[in-house]
Amino acid sequence: MRRLWPLLLLPTVAVGAGLEQRQCFPAQSFKLCLYQDAGAQGLDDASDGDDERKPPLAQAELRIYDSQGGQLSRLRVGRLSKLERTRLSDGGKPVFLLEENHGAGFGSYSGVEARPFTVGEHGLVFVQPPRRDAAKPFVMARALKSDWRETRGGFLLLSCAPDFPASGQWDGQAFRVRYGRLKLQDGRWLLTERSERGFWENEGDFPAERLFPK
Structure with missing residues (x-):
């Protein structure tokens, strides 16, 4: 399943004042x-831009232009x-990544979230694997206890979280590592996962691909 962001027709007046083209x-x-607030240049990647700047940084915008340079939509x-443009393609359409920094500079699960997408006839089409809640956008996280890698035909996903018991209190020692593979097969994005007892943080090496589902 793919989540479609519909085409947004824009007025002829200027929008996004103060934004500069970055990519x-x-x-x-x-x-x-991608257009970004001029004040964002040079900010540390550990910041999410929600500091005490006055005025605060404006939200960035994705803009789509047609072959003649006319602006079609924005998000x-x-x-x-x-x-980022990946090496993948979906039916001849290049697969891009939108990376949004939600890092707070601390915490095991605070970091950068990446969302794969293509550009369709009616707007942006974000990847949403089957059996996932359509109201919750699918993201690939990169933080202290999560990471991902692009591989042939898709992505390898890795995360580590406490392994809470069915009853009683967590002992503070048990963790579970989840291995996932997101792959494009016959025009559909499929997600397969498995988990096992263990521990991982991004200060160590990324696991070998053989540990991930086929």
């Missing part, structure tokens, strides 16, 4: 660009967002 990816039928995203 741009041209394709055959469109151009995808407001996190203040310190980034775009």
Whole structure:
């Protein structure tokens, strides 16, 4: 299943005042660009942009342009967002990553969230694997106890969390590592996962691919 962000027709007046173009990816039928607050340049990646700046940083925007340069749509995203083009393609359409920084500078699960997507005829199409709550966007997290890697045909996903018992109190020592593989197969994104007792943090090496589901 893919989540579709519908096409947003824009008025002719200027929008996103104070935003500057940071990244741009041209394709055959469109151009995808990220615009960001001019004050965001040079900020540390550990910050999410929600500091005590006055005025605060404006939200960044993803904008889609047609082959003639006309602006078709836009989507407001996190203040310190980034775009990446992966090596993957979905039916000939390049797969991009929207990376939004939600890091607080501390905490095991605070970090950068990446969302794979393509650009369709009617807007942005974000990946949403089957049997996932459509109201909760699918993200790939990179933090102290989570990470991911691009691989042939998809992504390897890794996370570590406390292994709480069915009854009684957690002993503070038991953890469980979850291994996931998100892959594009016959035009569909499929997510397979498995977990086992263990412990992992991103200060160590990323596990070998053989440990992940096929």
